[in-house]
Amino acid sequence: MRRRLALVSLAVSSLVVPAFIIPLATLVSNQAETRALSLAESRVDAVAQATVAVANVLDLEEEGITEEIAKRVIRVRGDPDVSIVLPDGTVEGAPVEIGPSIELARRGTAFTVSVEGGAEVLVPIVGAGPPEQPAPVVRVFVADAELREGVITAWLMLGALGIFLILVTV
Numbered sequence: 704m705r706r707r708l709a710l711v712s713l714a715v716s717s718l719v720v721p722a723f724i725i726p727l728a729t730l731v732s733n734q735a736e737t738r739a740l741s742l743a744e745s746r747v748d749a750v751a752q753a754t755v756a757v758a759n760v761l762d763l764e765e766e767g768i769t770e771e772i773a774k775r776v777i778r779v780r781g782d783p784d785v786s787i788v789l790p791d792g793t794v795e796g797a798p799v800e801i802g803p804s805i806e807l808a809r810r811g812t813a814f815t816v817s818v819e820g821g822a823e824v825l826v827p828i829v830g831a832g833p834p835e836q837p838a839p840v841v842r843v844f845v846a847d848a849e850l851r852e853g854v855i856t857a858w859l860m861l862g863a864l865g866i867f868l869i870l871v872t873v
Contacts, residue, residue, distance in 0.1 A: 709873050716872035724865045731857040739849045740815055743824045750776060750785050751828050751841045773839070788840040799842055809837035821846040 754776045773787040773795035786796040788805055799805070804816050808825035815824045822845045827838035 713869065713873045716869045720865045720868050724861050728858050728861055731861070732851070732854050735852055735854045735857075736850045739845050739852065740822060740824065743822075743843045743845045744815075744826075746782060746785060747824050747826045747841050747843045750782070750787070750843075751826050754787065754828055754839070754841070782843070784844045786842045788842060790836045790839060797842075797844065799844075805840055805842070808840040808842075811838055818844075821850060 754772060757772050757776055773789060773793075777785065777787060777796040782796075784797055786794055786799045788794050788799065788801060788809075790809070792801055794801075804814075804818075804823060804825060808814070808827050811827050811829050813826040815822055824843045824845065826841045828841065829838050
């Protein structure tokens with residue numbers, strides 16, 4: 704009788720524990736990605752605000768964001784993954800190919816897009832220059848390693864917890 708109860712307990716816990724562990728593992732993965740993208744968005748916003756502030760201090764509203772302003776901001780920030788793409792196609796900071804995502808951001812849309820090896824966060828600097836010019840764009844690249852930081856460790860801990868719970872049940 705004890706053997707049957709142990710087998711029933713093993714069967715039930717083998718079904719119930721994964722039903723809790725798998726959604727938790729998915730949640731951990733999503734949280735890590737959300738955290739990394741949120742940090743990237745705050746970095747992009749800080750660079751965009753600094754760029755506008757420098758342009759305002761230098762009173763260059765009519766000219767817009769110039770190459771010199773972009774160089775100053777990138778140099779002061781010292782962030783290796785940040786780029787400023789100017790309306791003429793000049794890129795300051797991390798090298799970036801000007802593709803459809805940059806073109807869309809130049810029209811005034813801020814967004815995040817998945818790319819090979821990670822994700823890009825793109826924010827246009829709207830109102831920073833003549834209205835007929837496309838907006839300068841601040842871009843930051845977030846590598847897959849950052850998007851998945853800490854996930855494997857958390858999954859291993861959840862797996863160990865699941866095995867422990869099954870053993871305790873039996």
